Amino acid sequence: MVNINKMVTMRKIRKIKFKFFILPLVIISTYLLLTHIFLEMWHLKRNKSNSLSVDLPNVIVHIDLKGTPLKLSYLESLIPGLKKYGVNGILIEYEDMFPYEGRLANLSAEYRYNKSELKRFLAMANKEGLQIIPLIQTFGHLEYVLKLAEFQHLRELELYPDSICPTRLESGSLLKDIIKQVVDLHTEIAPLKYVHIGCDEVFHVNKCQYCNKRKLSNRELFLQHIKSISEVVKSLAEAKVLIWDDMLRDIKPGEWHTFEPFSDVHPVYWDYSPNLQVTHLNLLKYHTKFPDIWIASAYKGADGKTATFPNLKKRFLNHFSWMNLIVDYTFGGETDVYKFKGIILTGWSRYSHMDPPCELLPISFPSLILNLIVIERFKNGISYLKKDDSNIPINTFKRHLYYDLNTIFNCMFIVNEFDYTKCTFEGDKLYQSLKHHNKMLSSANDLLHSDENPFNSIDYYASIDNLNMNSVSQYKVQLNLYLDDITQLEKNIMKEMSKYYYKEFTLEYVNYKSYNIKKQIIKFLKIFNAYMQNKIWQRRSYSNKSAHVIYP
Ligand SMILES: *[C@@H]1O[C@H](CO)[C@@H](O)[C@H](O)[C@H]1NC(C)=O
Numbered sequence: 001m002v003n004i005n006k007m008v009t010m011r012k013i014r015k016i017k018f019k020f021f022i023l024p025l026v027i028i029s030t031y032l033l034l035t036h037i038f039l040e041m042w043h044l045k046r047n048k049s050n051s052l053s054v055d056l057p058n059v060i061v062h063i064d065l066k067g068t069p070l071k072l073s074y075l076e077s078l079i080p081g082l083k084k085y086g087v088n089g090i091l092i093e094y095e096d097m098f099p100y101e102g103r104l105a106n107l108s109a110e111y112r113y114n115k116s117e118l119k120r121f122l123a124m125a126n127k128e129g130l131q132i133i134p135l136i137q138t139f140g141h142l143e144y145v146l147k148l149a150e151f152q153h154l155r156e157l158e159l160y161p162d163s164i165c166p167t168r169l170e171s172g173s174l175l176k177d178i179i180k181q182v183v184d185l186h187t188e189i190a191p192l193k194y195v196h197i198g199c200d201e202v203f204h205v206n207k208c209q210y211c212n213k214r215k216l217s218n219r220e221l222f223l224q225h226i227k228s229i230s231e232v233v234k235s236l237a238e239a240k241v242l243i244w245d246d247m248l249r250d251i252k253p254g255e256w257h258t259f260e261p262f263s264d265v266h267p268v269y270w271d272y273s274p275n276l277q278v279t280h281l282n283l284l285k286y287h288t289k290f291p292d293i294w295i296a297s298a299y300k301g302a303d304g305k306t307a308t309f310p311n312l313k314k315r316f317l318n319h320f321s322w323m324n325l326i327v328d329y330t331f332g333g334e335t336d337v338y339k340f341k342g343i344i345l346t347g348w349s350r351y352s353h354m355d356p357p358c359e360l361l362p363i364s365f366p367s368l369i370l371n372l373i374v375i376e377r378f379k380n381g382i383s384y385l386k387k388d389d390s391n392i393p394i395n396t397f398k399r400h401l402y403y404d405l406n407t408i409f410n411c412m413f414i415v416n417e418f419d420y421t422k423c424t425f426e427g428d429k430l431y432q433s434l435k436h437h438n439k440m441l442s443s444a445n446d447l448l449h450s451d452e453n454p455f456n457s458i459d460y461y462a463s464i465d466n467l468n469m470n471s472v473s474q475y476k477v478q479l480n481l482y483l484d485d486i487t488q489l490e491k492n493i494m495k496e497m498s499k500y501y502y503k504e505f506t507l508e509y510v511n512y513k514s515y516n517i518k519k520q521i522i523k524f525l526k527i528f529n530a531y532m533q534n535k536i537w538q539r540r541s542y543s544n545k546s547a548h549v550i551y552p
Pocket residue numbers: 102103104105106149150
């Protein structure tokens with residue numbers, strides 16, 4: 001009895017279980033599965049439509065050589081990696097590294113490239129399928145030309161060697177010669193599709209008497225110069241012309257519509273900040289007068305004139321913001337998605353000819369690769385649910401990105417910090433040496449400026465013969481240790497840099513980085529050494545006038 005009852009009860013329980021537990025579970029699972037399948041299909045459909053990927057036919061890396069010539073063997077070694085991550089061209093800014101000839105010979109630095117090695121490099125890049133776009137400044141940023149005695153008279157303002165006067169006939173023939181020498185060397189290797197004529201940051205326009213006589217507005221003068229330079233380019237090569245866009249930005253729409261359209265000039269809208277300042281109005285302006293628009297980001301050289309390391313987080317946000325802006329971009333009144341012609345990833349070596357060098361290319365390579373991957377991911381399609389939602393899935397995106405980067409560089413990128421200290425890449429030894437050197441300089445700087453130590457009083461008290469000899473001995477030892485360490489680190493840096501750079505630039509770089517601190521250390525050591533000759537001190541006196549020279 002008891003057993004039968006038990007069995008009946010068990011059956012009942014099973015029935016109840018099925019009814020109240022298993023059945024709902026099956027229903028819920030089926031529901032979830034179907035929803036999942038539906039969502040996947042919906043995603044796939046969305047992903048297939050072009051509107052969620054960017055279509056950038058040109059991904060160009062800028063190599064800035066001004067005063068910082070990279071060994072061409074090193075540049076050659078980069079090409080396969082660049083291609084692998086979607087690069088199809090390089091924008092080369094030679095500035096004073098180009099082997100100019102004849103009356104232009106002095107434009108080149110003494111340690112410029114020579115023609116044969118340059119042609120060899122260009123032929124190799126061409127064989128690998130990379131297009132080359134030379135960048136030749138033709139309005140501002142012309143210090144390497146206008147600083148020279150022979151071209152000094154062509155400055156717009158005598159004091160500033162950066163801007164050329166566009167009105168003087170001699171300026172026109174000089175610029176034509178410069179363009180011709182660069183274009184000719186390139187077309188010996190392969191035809192040029194594009195020539196970049198710079199024209200950014202022209203700080204002095206319409207300031208000289210010759211320009212004033214034309215009675216043109218600054219804009220008219222600027223645009224006429226662009227027109228005449230682009231005609232020079234067209235007379236030398238069948239190439240389209242690129243210009244940086246910044247001088248066009250603040251032209252008002254009312255003024256803008258009076259200008260003639262350009263048929264073969266493409267503006268390159270550059271913005272290197274993590275939060276873009278790009279305006280739709282400017283894009284629309286360019287859209288109405290130019291056949292194509294390019295954009296430019298920065299993988300290095302945009303985190304401060306004296307930066308040693310690129311800020312990877314800012315560099316990532318800069319590229320991510322650009323991609324997010326252009327994905328699915330439509331102009332008001334148009335239904336088709338606008339196709340930007342290309343992106344130039346700029347990598348500045350100096351902010352201008354006479355500014356100090358900023359981040360070095362070999363240690364910025366992870367930033368370049370990271371941002372090429374960002375672009376590639378957008379090219380392959382990004383699955384966000386709603387484009388208008390400014391809440392872009394940046395965190396999901398980053399997770400995928402970290403996975404890629406950790407695989408490539410064999411390390412753990414720390415989420416949100418973009419710290420690549422422990423990563424493996426060509427240039428990592430140089431990176432480590434520079435990190436150590438940086439740390440040593442800042443610790444020496446702390447010693448020299450801390451309140452604990454009387455360094456800020458030493459100059460004065462040495463002059464009135466009143467230093468604590470125990471401190472003097474102690475600081476002398478400390479400063480000598482710093483000097484030895486810094487010198488040793490400099491040697492390491494020079495050794496690592498010699499893989500990528502020639503001796504001249506290596507010396508400049510290391511001297512520049514250590515100069516201030518070493519100068520102070522050496523000054524104090526001199527004072528200490530002289531002071532240690534003292535055997536007798538005078539009794540304190542306020543009547544000794546030489547003790548009060550500064551504030552008598
Ligand atoms: C280059 O500069 C030097 C020194 O100023 C000068 O003597 C020489 O004539 C210049 N060369 C040319 C080709 O102008």
